[in-house]
Amino acid sequence: MKKLFRKAFADSLPVLMGYLSMGIAFGILLATQVKGANFLTAAMMSFSTISGSMQFAAVEMLANAASYTLLLTAMLAVLINIRYAMYGISLVRYFANYPWYIRYYLIWTLTDETYALESSTTLRGRKRMYYSLLVSSFDHLYWFTGSVIGAAAGAFITFDTAGIDFAMTALFLVVLTDLVRHKANRLPALTGGLSTLLALIFFVAFYPDAVNRMLLAAMALMIAVLLILRKKYQKKYGGTL
Amino acid sequence: MTLHQYTLIAIMAVVVIVLRSIPFVLFSGKRKVPPTLLYLGKVLTAAAIAMLVVYSLYGNLNYPQAGAKNLPAGLLASAVTIILHWFFKNPLISIIAGTASYMFLI
Numbered sequence: 001m002k003k004l005f006r007k008a009f010a011d012s013l014p015v016l017m018g019y020l021s022m023g024i025a026f027g028i029l030l031a032t033q034v035k036g037a038n039f040l041t042a043a044m045m046s047f048s049t050i051s052g053s054m055q056f057a058a059v060e061m062l063a064n065a066a067s068y069t070l071l072l073t074a075m076l077a078v079l080i081n082i083r084y085a086m087y088g089i090s091l092v093r094y095f096a097n098y099p100w101y102i103r104y105y106l107i108w109t110l111t112d113e114t115y116a117l118e119s120s121t122t123l124r125g126r127k128r129m130y131y132s133l134l135v136s137s138f139d140h141l142y143w144f145t146g147s148v149i150g151a152a153a154g155a156f157i158t159f160d161t162a163g164i165d166f167a168m169t170a171l172f173l174v175v176l177t178d179l180v181r182h183k184a185n186r187l188p189a190l191t192g193g194l195s196t197l198l199a200l201i202f203f204v205a206f207y208p209d210a211v212n213r214m215l216l217a218a219m220a221l222m223i224a225v226l227l228i229l230r231k232k233y234q235k236k237y238g239g240t241l
Numbered sequence: 242m243t244l245h246q247y248t249l250i251a252i253m254a255v256v257v258i259v260l261r262s263i264p265f266v267l268f269s270g271k272r273k274v275p276p277t278l279l280y281l282g283k284v285l286t287a288a289a290i291a292m293l294v295v296y297s298l299y300g301n302l303n304y305p306q307a308g309a310k311n312l313p314a315g316l317l318a319s320a321v322t323i324i325l326h327w328f329f330k331n332p333l334i335s336i337i338a339g340t341a342s343y344m345f346l347i
Contacts, residue, residue: 021333036242041250048254057293058253060300065246073249077256079289084257086282088264089274096269103265110261163344166315169297170322170339176290177326177335185287192288196295215296222288223281230280 004127008134011121015113016142023146024153025167026055031154032161034062042151046144050111053175054080055147056168067212079219087115098129109136111143184237188226195222294319301343310347318343 027042034041045055057080061068068076087110088095095103106118118132179185196218203214226233268274298319302311322339326332 018332025333025336034242034246041242045250045254048250049257051257053290053293054253054257057297058250060297061249062246065243065249068249070248070252073252074256077253078260079285080293081257081260082282082289083286084260085263086279088261089268092264092269095265107261107265108258161344163301163347164340165297166301166318166343167336167340169294169301169315169319170336170343171332172290172293172297173319173322173339174326174332174335176287176294177323178330179287179290184283188284189287189291191284192291193295195288196292200295200299211299215292218292218296222292223285226281226284226288227277230277233284234280 001130004130005134008131009138011117012135012138012142015117015139018113019139019142020146020149022052022171023143023148024150025171026052026059027147027150027152028154028157029056029059029150029165029167030062030147031151032157033059033165037062037151038155039148039151042147043144046147047140050109050140050143051081051084052111052143052171056171059168060165064212072212072216075219076215083112084110087119090119091115094128094132102129102133106132106136109140111139114139187229187233187236191225191229192218192222195225314343314346317346 023046026046027039030037030042030045031039045058049055049058054077057076061073061076088107091106091110095106098106110118114136117135121128121131123131176189180189196214199214199218199221200211203211203217207213264274298315301315318339321342322335325338326335329335
């Protein structure tokens with residue numbers, strides 16, 4: 001058990017660096033951009049959601065909450081996090097034998113990085129279960145701690161923070177850059193980017209008061225294009241799509 | 242923080258948890274994943290993140306203090322972020338350098 005604990009902690013160290021710093025960035029952004037948000041808000045979000053891309057997008061949504069309806073928010077959340085619905089597929093056969101409370105905790109805390117560690121381990125049986133439980137708990141704790149520290153620190157930031165919200169754009173650029181290292185992601189990324197640009201231009205030109213709604217149009221457009229071009233994309237990338 | 246804001250936080254949390262649970266609820270038996278769903282799941286991540294890039298960049302453009310400098314500053318800072326990340330693969334360095342150059346430029 002002690003050995004397993006040490007192994008899980010050692011494997012999670014890169015995540016510690018990543019989550020702590022990204023969590024701090026999220027916390028600072030939340031506290032400086034959203035009126036009335038403090039470390040408790042950050043704690044609540046990071047404890048329950050545990051998703052970097054979702055929570056960075058949430059900062060913008062909470063800052064302009066009036067223009068986000070419940071439906072738009074739910075649809076955005078689905079699109080931004082759709083990958084999570086795929087992660088479980090390879091883990092179902094392992095998780096099926098775990099007690100329900102462990103299974104639910106593992107499902108709830110399944111982030112990109114946690115998935116990477118838990119799907120690649122060669123451990124089997126009980127050892128695998130405890131390893132996954134430890135990794136999930138560590139990663140959950142890192143993300144939670146980072147964002148609370150960030151939000152608490154953000155309350156004391158008095159220098160001019162104009163432009164700090166670019167951190168959100170930068171985070172998405174970083175995620176996108178990592179994605180397009182894989183050739184199979186390049187055309188889908190281009191489809192998403194161009195669809196959004198088109199929808200944006202259309203709404204700015206014709207409905208300048210309802211630009212937030214352009215996201216719905218962009219989502220519909222990219223899904224339509226991706227489905228229409230499905231055969232082409234799959235042929236181009238062979239078996240990877 | 243308004244009630245509406247708390248509701249949005251709750252919706253996002255619930256959607257994420259539901260998405261994470263889907264495979265365990267739907268495909269725990271012998272049922273196969275529909276291929277269209279599998280395809281969409283793979284391509285939509287890159288498409289959605291690209292959408293967020295365009296959308297949040299547009300959000301940056303609405304800074305009242307900066308005016309006309311916004312678009313070139315945003316594009317330049319984006320280039321800094323992408324190039325640094327492509328070569329050094331360190332998210333923190335890329336984000337801090339990109340954001341700092343944007344704050345400096347506007």
